[in-house]
Amino acid sequence: MSDIQRVLTPNLTVAFEQHGPSNGDAVILLHGFPYSPRAYDEVAPALAAKGYRVIVPYLRGYGPTRFNHPETLRSGQQAALAQDLRELMDTLGIEQATLCGYDWGGRAACIVAALFPERVRGLVTGDGYNVQDIANSTRPLDPETEHRYWYQYYFHTPRGVAGLTENRQAFCELLWRLWSPTWARNAERYPLSAPAFDNPDFVDVVIHSYRHRFMYAAGDPALQWMEDALIRQPPISVPTISLCGADDGVGPAPEEDEDAHHFTGFYERRVLACVGHNIPEEAPQQTLKALLDLLQH
Numbered sequence: 001m002s003d004i005q006r007v008l009t010p011n012l013t014v015a016f017e018q019h020g021p022s023n024g025d026a027v028i029l030l031h032g033f034p035y036s037p038r039a040y041d042e043v044a045p046a047l048a049a050k051g052y053r054v055i056v057p058y059l060r061g062y063g064p065t066r067f068n069h070p071e072t073l074r075s076g077q078q079a080a081l082a083q084d085l086r087e088l089m090d091t092l093g094i095e096q097a098t099l100c101g102y103d104w105g106g107r108a109a110c111i112v113a114a115l116f117p118e119r120v121r122g123l124v125t126g127d128g129y130n131v132q133d134i135a136n137s138t139r140p141l142d143p144e145t146e147h148r149y150w151y152q153y154y155f156h157t158p159r160g161v162a163g164l165t166e167n168r169q170a171f172c173e174l175l176w177r178l179w180s181p182t183w184a185r186n187a188e189r190y191p192l193s194a195p196a197f198d199n200p201d202f203v204d205v206v207i208h209s210y211r212h213r214f215m216y217a218a219g220d221p222a223l224q225w226m227e228d229a230l231i232r233q234p235p236i237s238v239p240t241i242s243l244c245g246a247d248d249g250v251g252p253a254p255e256e257d258e259d260a261h262h263f264t265g266f267y268e269r270r271v272l273a274c275v276g277h278n279i280p281e282e283a284p285q286q287t288l289k290a291l292l293d294l295l296q297h
Contacts, residue, residue: 002044004064009087011072015064016057016088020048025121026094027291029056030085032103032126033206034172035278036062036196038189042284043100047291055092059104060084061205063196074201076104076209077219078132079226082111089119100291102126102243102279104209114234115226122294123240124287126279127251128259128269135231137214148250151175155210165203169194179249180276189281239266239297241290245275245282266297 002017017037027047029040037056044054058065059081060074067074085108089097098121101109110130113120140146154160164171172194176186211217219227240263244253253271260267270290272283280287 006064007088007091008068009084009091011068011087012060012084013066013068014057014084014088014091016055017044019044019054019056020052022053024048024051024053025295026053026055026089026097027295028085028089028094028097028099028109029054029280030099030101030105030109031056031059031062032101032105033209034175034193034197035103035281036193038192039102039278039281040284041192041281043280043288043291046284046288050292052295055088055094055097057088058196059108061199061201063199065199067201073220074204074208075212075220075223076205076207077212077223077227078107078111078230079223080220081105081108082115082226083223084108085112086116086119095119096121098122098124098291098295100124100280100287101130103130103277106130107132110236111226111230113238113240114236115229117236117238120238122291122297123236123238124290124294125240125242126277127244127248127253128242128257129236129262131230131233131262132213133233134213134215134227152210152214155207156214156216161203161207164206168197168202172197176278180245180247180278180282181249182247182274183276183278183282185282233262235262235264237263237265239294240268241294242267242269243279243283243286243290244269244271245277245279246271246273247275248277250277
């Protein structure tokens with residue numbers, strides 16, 4: 001783990017860890033919910049050792065990252081995550097980067113790759129095309145999938161807000177165990193990420209994220225232009241490798257790749273045996289290989 005640095009962007013003071021030389025080609029590694037930069041503990045140093053500049057930020061609502069203004073909407077919508085990534089790159093002077101992300105971080109990476117491909121050299125995405133199809137979000141899914149999404153419906157209620165507020169550590173630990181059911185290191189690794197959920201904005205950002213995606217909460221008006229662009233489910237043209245956990249407890253990899261049509265450039269899907277939702281932390285070597293395959297492509 002490297003020292004935490006901070007940078008002021010238009011909306012956030014973003015906390016991040018940096019590895020490797022500052023003049024190396026940039027790689028940005030993005031965590032999801034409920035995870036932290038600790039997911040990349042075995043990936044970032046290995047990339048840095050090969051001369052890459054590796055940035056691992058805390059997303060909005062996590063760790064030491066803070067909103068700059070109290071009146072700013074504590075939005076967790078997909079456009080906010082993507083805008084945060086763009087603004088972080090702009091502030092750090094990174095014209096182009098290779099992106100890696102899963103869950104929320106994968107959503108930010110996919111959106112930037114889709115809408116601003118000139119900023120992205122390559123993309124490693126957890127579970128394929130992570131852009132939410134919000135316009136169709138009210139259509140029911142098969143019962144097993146709906147059952148795995150129980151926590152999202154819980155967050156739609158006042159009881160869910162209270163539950164996450166009062167029991168955030170136990171709640172997030174439960175999600176780790178449910179989503180990575182065959183990983184032997186949950187109990188060992190969870191305490192390393194748990195402090196990141198004590199952020200004062202964590203609950204507000206999480207609740208807004210899960211309500212917005214089902215159209216139960218309004219988004220940030222300043223980001224409506226991006227949400228409008230995402231309604232069209234824009235394709236991703238940059239070189240991409242999708243990593244999917246075969247044992248993912250929230251979204252197990254289907255036998256047939258249902259996302260391939262969203263990618264118009266080089267694209268490869270790799271299903272990882274005995275890996276759950278927390279892909280880079282459970283499968284650091286496969287994650288590293290995917291990144292290096294793109295970087296050296």
